[in-house]
Amino acid sequence: MSATPRFRRRKEDRPAEITAAALAVFARKGYAATRVIDVARRAGVSKGLLYLYFKTKEDLFKSVIRSFVVPRVTALRTAVEDSDLTVEEFLRGPFTQLIMSVADSDAEVVVRLLIAEGPKHPDLTAYYCNEVILEGMTIVRNLLEKGVERGEIRPTALHEFPQIMFSGVLVSTIWTSLFNRHHPIDSKAMIKAHIDLMISALHNKDSDL
Amino acid sequence: MSATPRFRRRKEDRPAEITAAALAVFARKGYAATRVIDVARRAGVSKGLLYLYFKTKEDLFKSVIRSFVVPRVTALRTAVEDSDLTVEEFLRGPFTQLIMSVADSDAEVVVRLLIAEGPKHPDLTAYYCNEVILEGMTIVRNLLEKGVERGEIRPTALHEFPQIMFSGVLVSTIWTSLFNRHHPIDSKAMIKAHIDLMISALHNKDSDL
Amino acid sequence: MSATPRFRRRKEDRPAEITAAALAVFARKGYAATRVIDVARRAGVSKGLLYLYFKTKEDLFKSVIRSFVVPRVTALRTAVEDSDLTVEEFLRGPFTQLIMSVADSDAEVVVRLLIAEGPKHPDLTAYYCNEVILEGMTIVRNLLEKGVERGEIRPTALHEFPQIMFSGVLVSTIWTSLFNRHHPIDSKAMIKAHIDLMISALHNKDSDL
Amino acid sequence: MSATPRFRRRKEDRPAEITAAALAVFARKGYAATRVIDVARRAGVSKGLLYLYFKTKEDLFKSVIRSFVVPRVTALRTAVEDSDLTVEEFLRGPFTQLIMSVADSDAEVVVRLLIAEGPKHPDLTAYYCNEVILEGMTIVRNLLEKGVERGEIRPTALHEFPQIMFSGVLVSTIWTSLFNRHHPIDSKAMIKAHIDLMISALHNKDSDL
DNA sequence: TATGAATGAGATTTCATTCAT
DNA sequence: TATGAATGAAATCTCATTCAT
Numbered sequence A, B, C, D: 001m002s003a004t005p006r007f008r009r010r011k012e013d014r015p016a017e018i019t020a021a022a023l024a025v026f027a028r029k030g031y032a033a034t035r036v037i038d039v040a041r042r043a044g045v046s047k048g049l050l051y052l053y054f055k056t057k058e059d060l061f062k063s064v065i066r067s068f069v070v071p072r073v074t075a076l077r078t079a080v081e082d083s084d085l086t087v088e089e090f091l092r093g094p095f096t097q098l099i100m101s102v103a104d105s106d107a108e109v110v111v112r113l114l115i116a117e118g119p120k121h122p123d124l125t126a127y128y129c130n131e132v133i134l135e136g137m138t139i140v141r142n143l144l145e146k147g148v149e150r151g152e153i154r155p156t157a158l159h160e161f162p163q164i165m166f167s168g169v170l171v172s173t174i175w176t177s178l179f180n181r182h183h184p185i186d187s188k189a190m191i192k193a194h195i196d197l198m199i200s201a202l203h204n205k206d207s208d209l
Numbered sequence E: 001t002a003t004g005a006a007t008g009a010g011a012t013t014t015c016a017t018t019c020a021t
Numbered sequence F: 001t002a003t004g005a006a007t008g009a010a011a012t013c014t015c016a017t018t019c020a021t
Helices: A012-029 A036-043 A047-053 A056-080 A087-105 A107-120 A122-149 A164-180 A189-204 B015-031 B036-043 B045-052 B058-080 B087-104 B107-120 B122-151 B163-177 B187-202 C015-029 C036-043 C047-053 C057-081 C085-106 C106-121 C122-149 C163-177 C189-203 D014-029 D036-043 D047-053 D057-081 D088-104 D107-122 D122-149 D163-178 D187-203
Strands: none
Touching: A012 A036, A012 A047, A012 A056, A012 A107, A036 A056, A036 C163, A047 B122, A047 C047, A047 D107, A056 A087, A056 A107, A056 A122, A087 A107, A087 A122, A087 A189, A087 C106, A107 A122, A107 A164, A107 B107, A107 B163, A122 A164, A122 B036, A122 C106, A164 A189, A164 B107, A164 B163, A164 B187, A189 B163, A189 B187, A189 C122, A189 D047, B015 B036, B015 B045, B015 B058, B015 B107, B036 B045, B058 B087, B058 B107, B058 D014, B087 B187, B107 B122, B107 B163, B107 C163, B107 D036, B163 B187, B187 D187, C015 C036, C015 C047, C015 C106, C036 C057, C036 D057, C057 C085, C057 C106, C085 C106, C085 C163, C085 C189, C085 D107, C106 C122, C106 C163, C106 D107, C106 D163, C122 C163, C122 D088, C122 D163, C163 C189, C163 D107, C163 D163, C163 D187, C189 D163, C189 D187, D014 D036, D014 D088, D014 D107, D036 D047, D036 D057, D057 D088, D057 D107, D057 D122, D088 D107, D088 D122, D107 D122, D107 D163, D122 D163
């Protein structure tokens, strides 16, 4: 009675463990084809316990997305601190790094989940849109504005559509997910190529757009 | 008592009708959440008849993808016939037109379906990869090579990764699908912006990449 | 208009053709697992035409049983005409011949069908019972009585249970149907063995039953 | 509001309960015509629970057969222990008893199921053939051999076809199943009659077969 | 007659969710 | 907390039967 059990799991870790398990299973099977019991088993808990933390399967899905999103947002915010870099320096440095880290991660899964299931969860999509997408766009937009003011780059439609800066990762992610088995590519090289092209376009003195 | 006739007996049209209905329902609900009966009802036929033409729900899915793909492939091939245009003329002309027509269409649905369900249907993905993706990439690559030979544009990594030329439509498509309700954008303008940037990068004399 | 079409099928043959086809298909698949369309195809007609002759699948089933039964009954009746044979002569001659012909035929299928589906078709079973079973039993009983009168054989319980004379075929039929693939036997030899044993028992002077 | 508890939680008993229910329903309807829900209802459980214990309807079928077979095999083996009886004593004693007990039981149902569905389940038939049929045949064969050695009985074709010893039960079982409603018989008397005839044939000194 | 497209009831099976223990 | 037996709604797919042609 007095000895503390050594292997008692702390209940605070449970939700995170289950969310991680869910991500892993969703990754292989997709949302609809994943059975709750499979997630529970992979997390090493019972179905009942899972339902103690997540009221529904949909809740679990949302948690997966959120758990993926939160650290990216933080990373994004941190990246902008170092702000006395030139546009090119920033894009080739912190920005590239961030983008690559997304490509490295489970982004593929999350993107697939979001695209497939997103339209059925408007609240989740709104959250993701605001927290990640708009935030990222604002950062890029601010960067470009500063660059134009400083005379480093010319003004372009990128100001209106900063999401274009991310289209490289998107293509690479989806390619990995769908076609890599048939036609493998070096996704980092592709992402880099896209950024290079963007930088080149931003610097082009002759363009009159 | 002249009720609507129960039978319509239109053997030839049925598969196309049902495929169209399926596309429409998949669009709203996604593949997994779509019930076969809903497709049947939308097509104005019975469940049984649907199964007369499509052995399984998966068959129906494949038909949806194929029915979308086939006309695009044709359009793509046709577009290349006019080949004495400059790179810029081609990109701003036929290429933009093709891309826009994709954005206009049900592309969003098909892309979402492919991304969500593709990994579970490798044969279908392979087919799509070969028939559409690689074909499109080859066309762009050939175009760029000719342009470099002619001295119109500089050589870039686009030669290795022609899929980047399509990343604009991809972003626009996915944006429409997920975020338009929260944050609507002018997707055609965005696609055009992307193409402009690419053209600008291709023309940039100063870049030494 | 005047030429008689050479290949016109006469409609009188149709029911028999369809019944034969049904027997063949039932034989391989059993009643429940047989699809009406399979019977139609094997008979070389359309589903609609089949339903012109047989109102339901059950009708078809009954027809199969009846078509099998009728010729047997006739054969049975004919067999008893030659009545001046001794019991042993009759049993070894016409009786054995008849029994063997059953074992040769599609009896297996019909027996299986009757056992499996019979309880659900009391009218059919009654018909079969009266037309075949009781008739056969009466014939055997009469034969045995005559034999006892003539002092050829002793009286036995076979008089009360003449169906025992047929138990050999039954065992052989069912064995063929179920176990032959695992453990093949010479069914005719077995039938003969059974009849021999019966004859021996009928002749046993020492028995006092 | 003290309604009947929805859950009973009796893991160990469930399979046996469900199997028994299945036997009962198969008995009345046959395998194919039985709906899984009917079995579940009769067992007092939900469809879902049934599928927790039996992966498919076919599994359920196999369980029914096995649950019937296993105790018989045991009984059969036990019966042979008392081995210093004469052939006649054994056949009239333990053998008759065993056979009668089969006729008493649900044998009719199981035999009908086996005959009707057996051909579609070769593994099950093989199991039944080996565990029951061949075992029973071996026992009878050994018995007869010993009897011949001891001079109690003459050698007959029963040695080659011991299954003939069981043909009485078979006829009686099938008669019960099909014709009893039209023409009831005393099946035990018939079984006894068959055994009597067999014993008489085995004892017949005059036979020269 | 003859066809086979069309129907829809119904069967099996799965799985998110509940709750007695 | 923790479990997993139990539920039942719902989904896919089949096939006997009908009937316009």
